[in-house]
Amino acid sequence: MGELRYRVVVGLEIHVQLCTKSKMFCGCALSFGEEANSRVCPVCLGMPGVLPVMNEQALEYAVLVALALDCKIAEFTKWDRKSYYYPDLPKNYQISQYDLPLGSGGFIEIPLEAGRTKRIGIIRAHLEEDAGKNLHTAGNFSQVDLNRAGTPLLEIVTEPDMSSAAEVRTLAVELQRMVRYLGVSEADMQKGHMRFEPNINLIITKDGVEYKTPIVEVKNLNSFRVLERSVDVEEQRQLDEFLETGEVMGMGNKTTRGWDDINQVTVLQREKEEAPDYRYFPDPDLVPVEFKCEWLEDIRSRLCELPIKRQIRFVDEYKLSDYDAGVLTAERSTAEFFERVVAAGGKPKRVCNLLTQVGLKLANEKGCSVAELDITPKDFAQVSNDVDGGILSASGANKAIELKAQDPDKPFSVIYEENNLIQKSDVGELEQIVEQVIVDNPKAVEDVTSGGKKSKKAQSFLLGQVMQKTKGQANPKVVSEILDRKLG
């Protein structure tokens, strides 16, 4: 067998539920697990005679994302009907956008390792209404719940620019971070706010000839894990299939597969020949949307710095590691809080440690954001500076923040005092303790002075003894200096 190389090519279709108050075309509240069919009105039930009316907020949210994706916004756009029969689709057509999507031709920057980024092209972004849910758990029949029917849904289609399962996952995560930053979606994967449909195929070079395998679309994936896994699984499956059948991409041989989570495989859903005929045509019940300059500028003014940009800036401006910058910029409120602490005088690296080691932990426990902890940026800045000034140890600082969170009204001076958090840096006082430790531990002293391979360990042991005697309050830097001086 000759030489064989291959790479995977993936494009992604992503559906994002927007977090408006009401549905896309009617006044029903969005559903969060209420009683089935309780958030349904004649319009989203598709009753005879009803008419849709556009939710302006949904449109603005969609445009905001399209702008963040650097898309061109259509001056003129309209609504189309996409026809197919399914029990969760009450009108048996979905109101969507076909030939004139509101956004097209953009890109998204995704972070790779070591601070590098990659641009993934965005083909289009359009708005549509979600369907309800069919449930198949009840026995020999299916149940239909229309609570979700009519929820505003943003569909984003990328170019086939991703070349690994990891990249696909990264894009999904980045997009989640983006829509959360923009405040247009909770993007809660568990609640199905984001759903993915990767289009996957392989480019195989065999004996110097390039082959493309038929495209497979995997439907309706709703976790990052499954998304990544499905690409890996498809990669292997398509390779095996190619080696067996030699089938290559052609007209109309795209197939649709579903994900079987139990067996961790993709399963064929729709054969090639049965490409559905959606009979798109302009929805006569809705009028076109025209984006006038002023309106567009007004929406544009609501854009914020995007997470990836902010992450890169944090590395540049605050000299943080890419990892730390990523953690701080994961949530918009955390990133903004970090910058407020720095503005209040905290040193970036120290503030970063405080926020990531204790701030986020506390926020997580309380189920709130760091900004909502009742600890002000000034508080964080003070603690941070007290570490830098040798007043607190790193662990003492964390303890101080924890205590402050429990009792926000108590001044730090009292917290430090009551909990013996202030470090002992007085050389005279510490020298006496060090001498006592040297006397009490001749074996360790000998290990240090003889300079063998046990030397380092012994020195740490002695330092530990000093810390123990001072109940952890000794400034380890000062103690080390004394030890070095006395045993060196």
Next chain:
Amino acid sequence: MAAKIDQTQVKKVAKLSRLDLTETEAAEFTGQLSAILEYMEKMNELDTTNVQPLAHCLPISNVFREDAVKESLGTEKTLANAPQRDGEFFKVPKILDEI
């Protein structure tokens, strides 16, 4: 001249329309739709190369509603006309294929 639409096409369209047709109906519709489509050929007398399609006569755009919640029907009223229900759900025969 060949018929504009044959029985195979009629059956395909019926399937797409989710209409069960009897053989008699299919034959009858084939004849009628053929005659109608034949008549539609009339439109081809017109040169419409530079004519914009007109989907709507209205001179308006940008009709919106405010993002405000209105009361829903509630489960009972939603299901009041349901031919079959199962508790608070609409009930249909088991759906085996996914879309």
Next chain:
Amino acid sequence: MQSELLNMSCKELRDGIAAGRIKSAAATEAVFGAIEKYEPVIGAYISTFEGRALAKANEVDAKIAAGEPVGELAGVPVAVKDVMCTTFGVTTCASRILENFHSPYNATVVEKLLAADAVIVGKTNMDEFAMGSSTENSGLKETVNPWDTTRVPGGSSGGSAAAVAGRMCFAALGSDTGGSIRQPASFCGVVGLKPTYGRVSRFGLVAYGSSLDQIGPVTRSVADCALMMNVIAGRDPADSTSVDEKNAPVCDYLEKLDEPVDKLKVAIVPQFSAGADEPVQKALTCALDVYKKLGAEIIEVDMPHLDYAIAAYYIVATAEASSNLARYDGVHYGHRTENAGDYVEVYSKSRAEGFGKEVKRRIMLGTYALSSGYYDAYYLKALKVRNLIRGDFAGAFEKCDCVMMPVSPTTAFKIGEKIDDPLTMYLSDIYTISANLAGVPAISIPCGFDDSELPIGLQILAPAFAEDRLLRIARMFESNTDWHRKKPTIVE
């Protein structure tokens, strides 16, 4: 007394009720008396609401006795085509698929009628889902023409026209997608107006061809038509395609109704109108003479694309219908088959059992026109032809105040005459369809009879949102003729 009451105009009756001279209850009872007498023959109604109607009439009478303000249609018994949703009774669209459908909401026009204190006596028969020109496509019952019970009342609002002509209500609402108000009005010798697309809310009007459908009044006089328009016209936030007050303000259509249009310029399309039967053409000529005597100038215009209206219409309307009617699937409401093996059969069998032939035919035609490979040749082509037709109107209205032409090439035809030949039936819509494609308002008013004593209508078309002038032009004719006072023998 009873027949005197029944022959009153809506306006006379309303004024009499509001002044306390007439009781709404008496008018309502008279109407139900007429229903008892004529309905077994005419068959105009799918459902009637005697108890409800009398309760509403008594409520209005009590308000008036107490000196409380009442609405513009205070106590007037009216009917509504069964294509508009009501929370009372059923809303069937004359289809077996909706035979037992109870709407949880009222159409906006129904809300407006109720707010105007009208008494809704019943819901009228129609061609199933408003698809037809004779009411023979009703899946539920037959309606005959009050002037000749062997003939059709026209369609699809045949029940509304027959009920108004047969004195079984004082006015009714119909819906017009390709002539469904005007043609039955003409066949039944009453007035029928299709307003400008966007003038009356479609919310709650069960859709057939959404870009063409409009609700309008069927009445016994132009004045009553104006009164009804005062009640139903106007923008509705629930209908995105209803037009803004700023773009096209609604006016009081009654206020200046009796002021003739000064220097009226009427356009005719001679070659196009020449396709009508001789009695129809003769009536049109006589009508034009009336206008000439009133000082109108008659000019000829060329509207070369009107001949293509039927082809364009039956593509656009059926394409939209195929999608609008997709929702009737037996899952969430409506008829459900008892013979479904799987969920796909719930659709295909429920729909096969629930829909009548004409509806199936149009769904198939529309589906075909939108399907992959045929979209450009049929649907897109039709939209382009539609634009040409709109251009014809724009050109004509630069030269005139209105266009006049027949409503239908024939008078009411025999029941069963055309039912097996759908294309011939479609071709009879030649004069009414273009107003829907262009979105302009058009009215049918009685203008004569043929040798068999069957009524003939005159159609007047005006520019978009010019209903006020259209009604005034129609009123000029009515004030100088007696055609609208003739009654079908059955009610004499």
